[in-house]
Amino acid sequence: MVLNPVISKLAGKLVVLASASPRRQEILSNAGLRFELVPSWFKETLDKGLFKAPHEYAVETAKQKALEVARRMPFKHLKTPDIVIGADTIVTVDGMILEKPVDKQDAYRMLSSLSGKEHSVFTGVAIILCHEKENDEVDYQLVHFYEETKVKFADLSEDMLWEYINSGEPMDKAGGYGIQALGGMLVEYVHGDFLNVVGFPLNHFCKQLDMIYNRLELESGSVHNNGTHLILTQPSPNLPALSKHSSSSGPRPKSPSASQTNGTQSSPSDSPIHKVKRKDTESEVGESSWTLVNSLSKHTDDAETELRDSENTKLPPTTSRGHMIGHNLTEPEDSGPKKEELQRIIELMDGFKASKALFTASEMCVFDLLQSQPGLDAAQVAQEIKASEKGTECLLEACVSLGLLKSKERKYQRPVYKNTDLAKRFLRSDAPFSLHGYIQHCNNTVWPLFSHLESAVREGSNQHEKAFGKKSKDVFQDTFYNSQEIKLRFMNAMHSIAKVTGKAIATAFDLSRFKTACDLGGCTGAMAYEFTKAHPGLSVTVFDLPAVVEMSEHFHPLHTDNRVSFVAGDFFKDELPKADLYILARILHDWPDEKVHILLNKIADASTPGCAVLIAETMLDGQTAYSTLQSLNMLAQTEGLERTESQYADLLNKHGFGDTCVIHTKNFLDAVIAVKM
Ligand SMILES: Cc1cn([C@H]2C[C@H](O)[C@@H](COP(=O)(O)OP(=O)(O)OP(=O)(O)O)O2)c(=O)[nH]c1=O
Numbered sequence: 001m002v003l004n005p006v007i008s009k010l011a012g013k014l015v016v017l018a019s020a021s022p023r024r025q026e027i028l029s030n031a032g033l034r035f036e037l038v039p040s041w042f043k044e045t046l047d048k049g050l051f052k053a054p055h056e057y058a059v060e061t062a063k064q065k066a067l068e069v070a071r072r073m074p075f076k077h078l079k080t081p082d083i084v085i086g087a088d089t090i091v092t093v094d095g096m097i098l099e100k101p102v103d104k105q106d107a108y109r110m111l112s113s114l115s116g117k118e119h120s121v122f123t124g125v126a127i128i129l130c131h132e133k134e135n136d137e138v139d140y141q142l143v144h145f146y147e148e149t150k151v152k153f154a155d156l157s158e159d160m161l162w163e164y165i166n167s168g169e170p171m172d173k174a175g176g177y178g179i180q181a182l183g184g185m186l187v188e189y190v191h192g193d194f195l196n197v198v199g200f201p202l203n204h205f206c207k208q209l210d211m212i213y214n215r216l217e218l219e220s221g222s223v224h225n226n227g228t229h230l231i232l233t234q235p236s237p238n239l240p241a242l243s244k245h246s247s248s249s250g251p252r253p254k255s256p257s258a259s260q261t262n263g264t265q266s267s268p269s270d271s272p273i274h275k276v277k278r279k280d281t282e283s284e285v286g287e288s289s290w291t292l293v294n295s296l297s298k299h300t301d302d303a304e305t306e307l308r309d310s311e312n313t314k315l316p317p318t319t320s321r322g323h324m325i326g327h328n329l330t331e332p333e334d335s336g337p338k339k340e341e342l343q344r345i346i347e348l349m350d351g352f353k354a355s356k357a358l359f360t361a362s363e364m365c366v367f368d369l370l371q372s373q374p375g376l377d378a379a380q381v382a383q384e385i386k387a388s389e390k391g392t393e394c395l396l397e398a399c400v401s402l403g404l405l406k407s408k409e410r411k412y413q414r415p416v417y418k419n420t421d422l423a424k425r426f427l428r429s430d431a432p433f434s435l436h437g438y439i440q441h442c443n444n445t446v447w448p449l450f451s452h453l454e455s456a457v458r459e460g461s462n463q464h465e466k467a468f469g470k471k472s473k474d475v476f477q478d479t480f481y482n483s484q485e486i487k488l489r490f491m492n493a494m495h496s497i498a499k500v501t502g503k504a505i506a507t508a509f510d511l512s513r514f515k516t517a518c519d520l521g522g523c524t525g526a527m528a529y530e531f532t533k534a535h536p537g538l539s540v541t542v543f544d545l546p547a548v549v550e551m552s553e554h555f556h557p558l559h560t561d562n563r564v565s566f567v568a569g570d571f572f573k574d575e576l577p578k579a580d581l582y583i584l585a586r587i588l589h590d591w592p593d594e595k596v597h598i599l600l601n602k603i604a605d606a607s608t609p610g611c612a613v614l615i616a617e618t619m620l621d622g623q624t625a626y627s628t629l630q631s632l633n634m635l636a637q638t639e640g641l642e643r644t645e646s647q648y649a650d651l652l653n654k655h656g657f658g659d660t661c662v663i664h665t666k667n668f669l670d671a672v673i674a675v676k677m
Pocket residue numbers: 018019020021022023024039040044065087088089090091100121172173174175177178179180183197198199
């Protein structure tokens with residue numbers, strides 16, 4: 001790939017974007033980068049007073065975001081990424097750092113301080129290179145940089161300000177505006193990288209990767225590039241590729257990029273260093289970083305991130321084609337498969353085994369048993385679940401390795417087992433956020449359908465006939481609601497997903513102006529219940545097929561709230577209940593565009609101007625494994641597919657719904673709202 005040789009070099013690596021920002025996801029996926037999304041849990045609360053310049057704050061926050069994910073993944077995701085990317089965007093004006101507004105007043109304060117003035121947008125970026133060592137420890141190398149763009153706002157009238165704030169756009173954006181959308185209308189000029197304002201300086205990032213992977217003639221140390229402080233980490237001496245080179249005693253080549261610039265170069269010994277202790281907030285911040293290398297044992301939750309003495313991180317002499325990392329890039333001959341390469345492939349090949357182990361343990365109620373009787377050994381569990389001892393032991397051990405169970409070794413006795421926090425929260429059938437129902441659906445319905453994925457891909461249609469021997473004209477009427485048992489299982493699945501995602505969807509937008517809502521295909525009412533809980537002035541009618549409404553009583557004890565009511569009907573055929581807001585949660589992805597148009601047309605007919613449609617779906621924009629695999633799921637299971645934000649906006653526009661606003665909830669589902677014009 002001539003256009004982007006670096007991005008293509010990352011192709012075989014597990015690249016992780018430690019960000020929930022939809023803009024960053026879009027910029028990087030548009031550039032062709034394949035990555036996994038693991039939003040950082042780092043809370044952006046560093047003391048701004050500690051930093052000499054605003055960009056240092058952005059860089060430090062970016063580092064902490066990336067580090068949190070790099071440290072969490074080996075424990076919580078049971079895999080070590082190759083590269084973790086973190087970023088933080090801030091706006092600075094009159095010596096103030098503006099982040100995301102906390103409410104409308106805050107947005108007003110920020111936007112009025114920007115009115116008629118030039119300000120700077122800084123994005124700090126951290127790239128963490130992770131190297132798993134033979135002893136299961138992980139070495140980290142940190143590369144970080146920042147980019148500044150100047151933006152000038154026009155004079156903003158009060159009306160303009162409030163109209164913009166009421167659009168909802170400012171709320172998740174630094175400085176309270178989005179230059180890429182409505183906020184673009186406020187801007188007189190931009191000096192510098194536009195994408196940097198949107199949240200990610202792509203050009204600088206690619207240059208930085210190029211430095212890392214194609215470090216031709218580049219001398220160690222920090223380099224000033226186009227006025228932007230570009231910092232390179234020094235490679236870890238214990239990386240295999242580098243230790244190979246470290247025996248070489250050839251002279252280091254001179255860095256033309258360094259000598260052409262007027263920035264000062266630093267050496268390992270004179271460069272201040274970032275010290276990162278165990279707790280994220282305990283970071284000490286220096287002027288620029290040289291190297292952060294730490295060894296983190298996979299098996300200790302409390303592992304301390306250590307600073308390696310800069311004296312110890314001597315740059316190994318490079319060959320004339322020295323590279324910083326990745327011996328597959330540097331070694332002249334292929335020395336065979338690398339552990340991490342193989343690990344990635346094996347993880348993918350074994351994915352189905354892990355799923356099935358989870359399904360089986362869940363189906364056999366292992367998590368419920370160990371919740372009520374923690375500390376049983378394999379023989380005791382086997383007896384309770386009426387299974388073989390040998391099989392039970394294998395299953396329990398697999399669950400331990402998958403992070404679902406914990407085992408405790410005992411002297412001269414067999415180990416005992418108990419649930420991990422993850423199992424307690426999501427796998428027990430009686431947990432408030434239990435996914436037990438959804439797991440059963442995955443095991444009994446999705447699994448058989450996926451075993452015919454190849455046919456689904458060839459034919460472009462669902463596989464109910466092959467998997468269940470039944471032809472289905474309408475998957476819901478003919479398959480899911482065909483027998484009481486399957487119907488109940490399907491409803492349980494929808495119920496558990498709605499409980500887990502409901503609050504995030506219900507609170508994604510300000511819905512205070514709506515008095516009535518209709519949750520089309522609202523199944524057991526779990527989502528409707530979350531809406532009434534979040535909005536005291538709202539009543540919700542759940543509209544679903546008679547077969548579903550009749551069974552929803554089964555779930556009714558949950559709905560103590562009399563603002564949730566049920567109406568039976570077919571949304572393709574029957575008149576829809578009147579409402580100010582129509583909710584479509586995981587509905588449109590079941591249907592092809594033709595059918596979506598029929599439904600949206602009916603909603604449009606039932607709506608007056610000001611009414612709205614709220615769609616909750618997994619959007620394809622981030623190209624995450626979750627969303628693309630979910631699209632395969634829809635292929636194998638339904639007549640529909642997952643769509644992108646703009647596809648939903650187009651569908652809605654065609655029926656007179658505009659002013660579209662999208663929220664990525666950091667949960668399974670994203671939300672789009674559009675208003676009848
Ligand atoms: C100034 C500006 C910012 N932004 C966005 C980019 C970032 O998403 C956000 C700044 O907040 P950040 O804290 O940088 O990022 P985030 O919270 O969205 O995501 P994460 O911390 O998980 O990485 O503001 C725009 O979309 N357009 C703009 O014009």
